[in-house]
Amino acid sequence: MKSDKETTTDNKAFLQNSNDLFEKMTAYMPRCYFPTALGKDALLEFTGKEFRRVRDIICRECRFDETGCIERNAGVSPFELVRDLFEQEVHRRIRKDYTQLSVISIRESLIEKIRRAVKKENNIIGTFYQNRGAHYRDAEFPEYDTSPIVVIHNSEFYGYGGYESATVYEFFIDKADRLLCTLNGEAGEDFDEPVEHVQIEGLFEIVHWLEEYGFIPDDADGITVCDECGSTDIQTQAWVDPNTRLFIGATGIDRDDNWCDECEEHLPFCSRKEFKERMQNWWEGLESSEMERIAGLPQSQTSSANRSRKVTETCNKWWNGKSYDEKRVIWKEHNNDE
Numbered sequence: 001m002k003s004d005k006e007t008t009t010d011n012k013a014f015l016q017n018s019n020d021l022f023e024k025m026t027a028y029m030p031r032c033y034f035p036t037a038l039g040k041d042a043l044l045e046f047t048g049k050e051f052r053r054v055r056d057i058i059c060r061e062c063r064f065d066e067t068g069c070i071e072r073n074a075g076v077s078p079f080e081l082v083r084d085l086f087e088q089e090v091h092r093r094i095r096k097d098y099t100q101l102s103v104i105s106i107r108e109s110l111i112e113k114i115r116r117a118v119k120k121e122n123n124i125i126g127t128f129y130q131n132r133g134a135h136y137r138d139a140e141f142p143e144y145d146t147s148p149i150v151v152i153h154n155s156e157f158y159g160y161g162g163y164e165s166a167t168v169y170e171f172f173i174d175k176a177d178r179l180l181c182t183l184n185g186e187a188g189e190d191f192d193e194p195v196e197h198v199q200i201e202g203l204f205e206i207v208h209w210l211e212e213y214g215f216i217p218d219d220a221d222g223i224t225v226c227d228e229c230g231s232t233d234i235q236t237q238a239w240v241d242p243n244t245r246l247f248i249g250a251t252g253i254d255r256d257d258n259w260c261d262e263c264e265e266h267l268p269f270c271s272r273k274e275f276k277e278r279m280q281n282w283w284e285g286l287e288s289s290e291m292e293r294i295a296g297l298p299q300s301q302t303s304s305a306n307r308s309r310k311v312t313e314t315c316n317k318w319w320n321g322k323s324y325d326e327k328r329v330i331w332k333e334h335n336n337d338e
Contacts, residue, residue, distance in 0.1 A: 018078070018081050018082050021058075021078055021079070021081075021082050022082040022085050022086065024058060025054045025055070025058065025082065025086055026086075026089060028054045028057055028058070029050070029054065029089065029090070029093065030093070031093065032093055032094075032095045033046075033050070033090060033093050033094045033095065034094075034095055034097045034100060035094060036100070036101070036104050037104075038096065038101070043091070043094075046090075047087040047090045047091065048087075050090050051079075051083060051086055051087060051090075054086070055079050066078075066079065096243075098241075098243045102245075103200060106200065107200050107203060110200070110203040110204065110206075110207050111179065111195055111196065111203065113207050113210075113216060114171065114179065114195060114203070114206055114207060114210065115173070115179050115195075116216075117171075117210050117215040117216050118171045118172065118173055118179065119173060120215075121215065123172055123173040124170060124171065124172040124173075125170060125171045125172075125210075125215060126141070126169070126170045127144065127147050127148060127168045127169060127170055127171065127206075127209065128143060128144065128147045128167065128168070128169040128170065128184075129141040129142070129143055129144070129169075130142050130143065130144055144213065146209065146212075147167050147168060147169070147209070148167070148168040148202065148205045148206045148209045149165065149166070149167050149168070149202075149205070150165070150166060150168060150183075150198045150199065150201075150202025150203075150205060150206065151163055151164070151165050151166075151198075151199045151201070151202055152164055152166060152183070152193055152197045152198050152199065152202070153197055153199060154193065154197050164185055164186060165185075165186055166183035166184055166185045166186070166193075167183065167184045168181050168182075168183060168206065169181075169182040169183065169184050169190065170182045171195070178194060179194070179195045180192045180193065180194055180195065181193055181194075181195055181198070220272060220324075221271065221272050221273035221276065222271060222272070222273065223271070223272050224269045224270070224271060224272075225269065225270060225271070225272045225275050226260040226262065226263060226267055226269060227267055227268040227269055227270040227275070228260065228263050228265070228267045228268075229260065229262050229263050229328065229332060230272070230275040230276075230279070230324075230328045230331070231260055231261070231262040231263070231328070232272075233260065233261040233262050234258065234259065234260050234261065234269060235258070235259045235261070236250060236251075236257055236258045236259070236269070237250070237251045237257040237258075238250050238251060239251060272324070276324065276327075279327050279328070279331045282331060282335065283319055288308045288311045288312045288315070289311075291311065291312065291315035291316075291319075292311050292315060294315075294330065294334065295314075295315045295318045295319070297311070297314065297315070297318075
């Protein structure tokens with residue numbers, strides 16, 4: 001049986017043989033890699049990290065002192081002699097999981113929405129107590145009717161593969177500009193966790209909660225509608241990645257690329273905000289008697305400035321109480337000739 005000294009000597013000789021070293025390193029590589037980003041810099045970082053991971057494993061297994069070897073060999077490490085081959089092999093084994101990349105893109109979008117909301121509230125939002133910014137541990141405020149409950153994954157957890165369910169008590173951005181959430185775990189303990197550890201279903205719950213309680217404003221006015229009737233039941237021709245089903249770009253600016261199911265015509269589109277403004281301008285341009293007729297109010301044969309003002313106020317209250325789609329129905333009914 002070989003002594004430790006003999007084994008170390010054999011390992012050193014082995015590490016100095018490039019072909020054997022490369023074969024030894026590839027034995028620790030998985031058959032496929034699924035990186036979470038495919039940009040040039042991201043892949044360079046990915047391959048470098050994998051190289052260092054495998055190198056460290058072999059150094060531990062072989063009890064090889066790489067630093068000492070470099071000093072004895074004019075600053076050259078045996079691992080550097082096979083690095084290019086190793087990184088080429090990593091690239092050969094890379095696979096593109098388009099579904100995974102789509103999910104990552106969605107995650108990043110949701111986290112950015114949460115960050116913007118927290119920053120707007122002076123870097124802290126209470127989600128359990130109605131503190132609107134005061135740290136929940138020091139506050140005496142009523143509770144919200146609901147609070148987000150999420151599942152997080154932290155590889156440092158020992159139970160359930162690093163997964164844990166918890167109630168979100170608050171969000172805050174610390175001095176290092178990290179977005180964190182204070183959680184109340186299954187055992188009743190409170191702890192701070194990076195939002196990145198929240199599973200994607202939980203991120204949706206958080207964003208929907210922030211929208212429900214007004215921390216994220218309604219951005220519906222930015223959506224696209226039919227320029228003729230204001231409907232969202234529209235379609236447009238576009239270039240789409242067949243693997244990810246992600247939108248790449250419009251085919252052009254021709255109205256024939258657009259279709260409105262409600263109008264059953266090829267029509268141009270506009271933003272909902274623009275269409276709302278058009279309906280509002282139409283309403284405000286009406287005579288008080290016409291407003292009265294459209295609102296279905298009892299009309300009087302007498303006319304006076306005072307009565308006209310009161311009629312306008314009543315009709316405006318009626319109009320402003322209507323939803324976007326209710327206003328659309330009214331607008332279409334009285335603008336068929338336009």
